[in-house]
Amino acid sequence: VQLQASGGGLVQAGGSLRLSCAASGRTFSNNGVGWFRQAPGKEREFVAGISWNGGIKLYSDSVKGRFTISRDIAKNTVYLLMNSLRPEDTAVYYCASARSSVASSSRSSYGYWGQGTQVTVSS
16 A cells, blocks of 8 residues: 655644545555654654544644544545644654554554655744
8 A cells, every 4th residue: 555645834833734644556444544753863753543443543642632633434544633733743744554453653553654744833
C-alpha cells in the first residue's frame, strides 16, 4: 500500500490545519493508522493513532485535547485535525499503516509509511 500525506503548511500559533492520509494500491480499511512527527534534530514521535473501525483512538499527551484523528473508510483516508497549534508542533508529519487492526503508539507496529508533509507554526 502507498500512503500519501497532505495538508501541511505554514500557520500562525493558535491556528488550525487538517492533514490527510490517502491510501492507494490497496485499502487500509482493515488496519490501524497512525500519525507521527519528526522535528529537526529529534526522533520521530507518535502523535495519534486510530483502530481499523475508528473505535479506538490514541493521542500523545502533548496533543491530547487539541488534535483529532478520524477516518473515512469509503474514501480510504485518515485525517488529523490540528487545532490550537503551537510553535512546538512544527515538524514533518508522517502517516503510517499498522501491521494489524489496532491503534498503536509504537513505531514498530507500523509497516507502511507515507512521505511526510511539513507543518510549520509561527509564533
